[in-house]
Amino acid sequence: MSGFSSSSVAGRDIVALEGVTKRFPGIVANDSVDLSIRPGEVHVLLGENGAGKSTLIGMLSGLQQPDEGRILVDGKPTPITSPRHALALGIGTVFQHMMLVPTLTVAENLLLGGPWWQRPRTEELAARVAEITGTLGITVKLQAKVSELSLGEQQQVEILRAMLRNSRLLILDESTSMLTPKGIDELGALMRRLVEQGLAIVFITHKLKEAAAFGDRISVLKLGRKVGEIPPERFRTLGEQEIVSEIVELMFGKQKDDPEAVERPVRTARAEAAPLLQVTDLAVAPTDNAPGLSSISFDIRPGEILGIAGIDGNGQKQLAEALAGQRTAAGGSVRLEGAAIETLSVGERRRRGLRYLTDDRLGEGTVGTFPVSINFFLKQVGAAPFWRNGVEQRAEIDKRAAQLVREYDVRTPSLKAPVARLSGGNIQKVLLARELAEGAKVVIFNKPTYGLDLANTLASRQRIRDTAARGLAVLLISTDLEELLGMCDRIAVIADGALVGTVENADDARTKVGRLMIGLAA
C-alpha cells in the first residue's frame, strides 16, 4: 500500500493530454483531444467503436506516438516511447483481451518479464501479493493455473500484475465486455478501493450504465473528437438517470456546425408498393462470442431506407449475416420479392438480387493480396463474360474494372495493385461498385461509413441515397444515429438481438430512438 499512496497528491494531474491528434491513412483517429487524469478518480472514457478510444490508450501505453499535441506526466511533457517506458512511468494497462499464459500458474505469469538470468523470486512475490490483496480485499490463488480461473479472476490477476509494477495509473480497456453481471459489480467495487488508495484509473467502456455507476469523471469521445466531459463536481450532483440522459445527449445529440448534417430530402412515399424484402420472426442461435437474434420482423419497400440503430455488438452483424446467408437461421422466414430465400446459399441469394456490403472490408470483404481488378468480381468468379468455360478473360475483366474505377472514382495506382494498399475509403468504393452492380434489388449496408474520412463518408452516403432513389430496398445498419436520422425513412432499434421498436423518421425521431437505445419505451 505504501508504494503508491505517497505519490498521490489529490487534485494534480498524474497524466494529462493536451491537444493530442493521431492520424492514420484515411482517418483521423484522435482530433486534438484534451484529457486530465487525476489520482483518486475513475475517469470513464465513453464512446462507440471507432470513436478513438483504443488509439488514445495506445498512445498512453506507449504503443503509438501522437502526431500533434503532447502528453504530460506529473506536469512535465514526456513522450512515452514504448510499453516498457509506460510501465516505468507507472502506467499499467489491462487490455481488452486477456494477456496471460493459460498453461502457466498465476505466480508464473506474475513473474514473467523478470530478468532471465535470475531465479524467479517466488517468496518475495508471495509476500508482496499478500500485502496488495490484503488491502484490496481480494484473494488470488497463486498456485492455480490461469486456465482454471474465471474471466473475472483472470482480470484480477492482470490488475494485480499492474499493481506489482507500482502502477500509479491503471488503464482498463473494455474490461467488462467479457464479464458476468456479478463480475462487473466486483470489478466496480475493486476500482473504488483502488482509487481510494490514491490510484488513478482510466476505465474504457461503451456501456452507459457502467459509466454512470463506476465513474467519477466522464469524457465522451465521438469520431475522434472529445465532445464533452462531466467533471466530478457535476457528477456527484446528478442522479444516475440524469447522467445517462446527459451522456446520450453528448453521444447522439446534434452538434452545432456539424459538417455531416444534411437535410433529408423528402421522398415520395411508396406505401402502396409491395415490399421487396420481408423478414418474419428471424431467429439465430447465440454462439460463444456472438449474441443470437430473436423474432426479428420488418418489411422494406422499393425506394425505402430502413435504418437499424443500436449500440454496437447488439446483433447487428448477426442480422446482416443471417440475411446474406452467411449465418444459419434457427427459424423465421426471409422473402425477396415474395419468394422465400432463407434456405438458399450465399451465392444464390446474391444472384436473386440480395447484396450485402460488409463492414469488415479487409477481413472478409476483399482479398488484400489480390489485385483491385479481381476484387471487383470476387462474388462472380466463373460468371460470363469475365470467365468463359471456366477460363479467365483478362481483357474483359480489366475493361470492366477500369470502367468501375472511373465510375466509382476509386483512387488506385493501377488495376493490378493489391487492394490492401488502398486507403479505407477507396476499398469501400471497390465494395460499393461490386455490390451495387447490375441486378441488385435489396442492399444491406453494414456500417458503411465506419472509419472513413469526411469526404468518403459523404460520398458513400450519396451512393446509398442514389441506390434507394433507383427503387432498390435498402437496409442501413449503423451505430451513428446522425447518419440514420439523415438518411432513413424509418429507424428500427436493435438491443440484445431483438428489435425493440420502429420509429418513423419524423421530427421527434431523435429522442424516440435515443430512448429506445437505452432501454426505455419510445
Add this chain to the structure above:
Amino acid sequence: MSIDTAPTVSATALDATSGATTRRDILHRLLMTLGPILIALVIAGCILLAVGVDPLAYYGFVLEKGLFSPLGIQQTLTRMAPLLFLAAGLIVAFRAGMWNLGGDGQFLLGAVTAAASAPVFVQIMPAWLALFCSFLVAMVVAMIWSLVPALLRAYQGVNEIITTLMMTFLGTSLANVLVKLAFRDPGTTVPQTRTLPVEGRLPRLFETTITSGLLLGLAAIVIVHLVMTRTAFGLKLRIVGANPRAAVHSGLGVPGLTVAVFAISAGLAGLAGAVDIIGVQGNVRADWNPAYGLAVIPAVFLARMNGFAAIGFVFLLSVLSIGGESAARRLGVPNHFTLVLVSIVLIVLALAEYFDHRYNQSRRA
C-alpha cells in the same frame, strides 16, 4: 490456431501471381533466390570441411554424376517424373492454403496399388489401357486416403497438418502390410509385389533410359499451374487460401472446395507413386519408402508455388539427390547430406526473405 493461420499468411505472401510483376521484380526475385542458394552452398561446404571432406570434390562429384555424365543425367531426368507429380499436388494444396503433408502415405499407397493392379490388368487388356487403369486405381486409392483429413478439416476445422502427418504414418504402414500380405509375389523369397514385365511399363524416351513419365509429370505441373492461375476454379481455391472468410462472404462452398483440394493433391501424389512404379521400378519391395513427398516440399516453397519455377527446382533436387548419392558413396559422407544441404538452403532463404521484408518495411516507414 496459430499454427493454422501463420502458414496461410505466408502462403499469400508467396502467391507470386497476385501482385504486379515487372522486370525489376523478376530480377529482384532471381537475386533473392539464387543468392541464398550460393550462400547455402558455401555454408554446407564449411560443414564438409569440418568433417574432413573437400567441398569442391563433393560438389564436383555431385555435378559430374547428377548433371554431366550421360547415365547420370538420364537418371536425374527419370527421378524427376514422380517428383513433378508430387510438386503439382503440393502446389494445388499450398495455394489453397491447405497443408497436405501426407504426400508420402498417399504416394506409397498409390505405388503399391499400381504395382498390384498393373500385372493383372496387363493380362486382360491392351497395354495402354492397362497402364491407364492402374494409374486410375492409384489415383483413386490416394484420393480415398485423403478423405479423412479432408472431411475433418472441411466440416470440423481440424488442423490438416496434424491429420495428414498422422495419416502418412498409417499409410506407409498399410502399404507395407499390403506388400507383405495381400499383394506378395509368391515366386520370390524377399517380400515384394509381382514385377511388371519391362514391355508392360511406360515406354522409354528415344534411345535413352529416361522414362516417358517425365513428360506426364511436366504436363501435370504445367496444367496445374495454368488451372491455378488462369481459371475460375483456380481462383476460387486461391481465394480460399488467401482469405477463407472472404471466400465464405463471396458465397464459395468452402467445405466442398476443401475436399476437392485434398482429392486433387492426394490424387497427384498417388499418380506420382504409380509413375515411379509403372515407369521405373516395376515392383514395390517391402519397407520401400523414398520419402519424396517431404523432399519436394522445400522445392515447391523455393519456387513460391509457381509451376514453372517448380520444374527448375525439382530438377535441381534431382541432380542433388542422384549426384549426392554417388558423391556420398565415393567420399564417405553420409547419404543424408543431401537433406542437410537442402535444409541449409531453406534456412538461408527464409532469413533472406525476413531481412528483405524488414528492409522494405523500414524503407516504407
